[in-house]
Amino acid sequence: MQYYLISDLDHTLLNEQGRLSQRTIHAVVSGGLSLMLASARMPAQMLDVINQLQLKGPQTALNGAAVFQPNQDKFEILNQHAIPDPAAQKVQELIESVFPQLNLTWMDAFAWHVSTYDQGVANEIFYTGIKPIYDVHNRPIQNALQMLLIIEDPILLKKVKSAILSLQSAEIAVHEAGDGYLTINAASADKSQAAHYLINQGLASYDQLMAFGDDENDLPLLKSVAHPVAMANASQNVKESAEIIALSNEKDGIAQIIERIAPNKDQVRYT
Template identity: 45%
Template sequence: MFGKGGLTMTNYLVSDLDHTLLNERGALSPVTQAAVAAVADRVMLASARHPGQMTVLIDQLGLTGPQVALNGALIFAGASGETLRAQPIDDRDAQAVVELVAERFGEVNFTWMDAAAWHVSFVDAAVEFDQCLVPVPLAMDGLKPAGALMLLMIVSDPGMFQTLGQLLKSAFPKLTISPAGDGYLTITAMGVDKGRAVDYLVSTGISRAKVVAVGDDENDLPLLNRAGHAAAVGNAASVVKQRAQVLLPTNEEDGVATLIKSWSSI
């Protein structure tokens, strides 16, 4: 699938979750679940989700190795939840973002996450929706970030989303600001992105050339750029498809399972 030599049983898969490994209902299809579970010792999830929103999926897939949450700001052990690496945003930078957003976009629900909870300014429809899907502990101190691993704003209006993103990128060039799909705008510390998933695996002795990355959205690009092999599901954004070496079926068509089967049968 990746040219001469293809993939083999020694490859290590790093996959995004939403709209990539998961279907459009945010669930694992039986086909994908079975395919991933068969190679569970060589699978890492890399998501913008809070770790608490990943636990059920990790258990369903039988993953025990390192997993990546909050767009790379947190790497934790799948089996125990133990923090392996964490890179918070400087509190002064986080507070400066709060103040700018409050001044220019006062209606936006400013939120942030650490390993323990999701800290929100208020509970709106977006927070309620996420909590209905996979509840995590909530704290009502969104305007007072301290030790934040990721700042998160959910903006449904495309025009406002673009304007807010451009403003923050201009005002805070040293922070990592990434759209994560579905109106999610994420902010992490400088240099913190999903590419840290690959860097961590390499630090444990896994060859970069053996790492296969799969994604669908802009925040997956650092992951694809650092991996030895880059794939995109068929529903991926055009910029992700352009970067990928291989285009898979869509998430609804079990694209990641197709990739796994292409090497697990060798």
């Protein structure tokens, strides 16, 4: 069978420094398998990885809120699911009134909007190279594909998540994405959109799809494919949803699986 791969980025395809290993690059480029990335990152934050892996097909960003076609340093949005403006504005009002110490950020397809520079923003800039626009207090939220809060304190993160869920909005979905990242998307947007897009466009069949993930926001993706794979560093509930447990991202788990299943096995061997 010719598999079509779908993979999360952070803590899955990338190592803990947020980088691709040379073994992973070699396996993907040489293996002859198609790969779609399905990340919580924005499209622009994914382009460097896409170019290193020489990917040509559609990719999925912002937890499934956007499917896009990359082309070197540019991209075209193919499909998107925005948070309805009133729902996004209710979340904004909640955060600003109850948790004013937090740095509310949000993304459309092309820009990352933040309220102030802090360590969380600094870390994101370092890992992804994206530069934010400091305009959250100066403009209304419109056509937001994702809202992001970076909260290091796990107790505070749980309180914020609970408060957002207490809005009882059927128009949004809230996910923990690891490392203190709390993301809010349209209820119609999750990473299963990656699999649905490939199947609906006739690019792959359900039986061909193999997906890789490590955290809660990857569960909809893993449940939408025939062959779900959890990394060894994945959370327990992700592992329980998987058919296969790969080695960790630090041990090139995805590369090792590609080396076994790629049609071009002889070219994939890495020394």
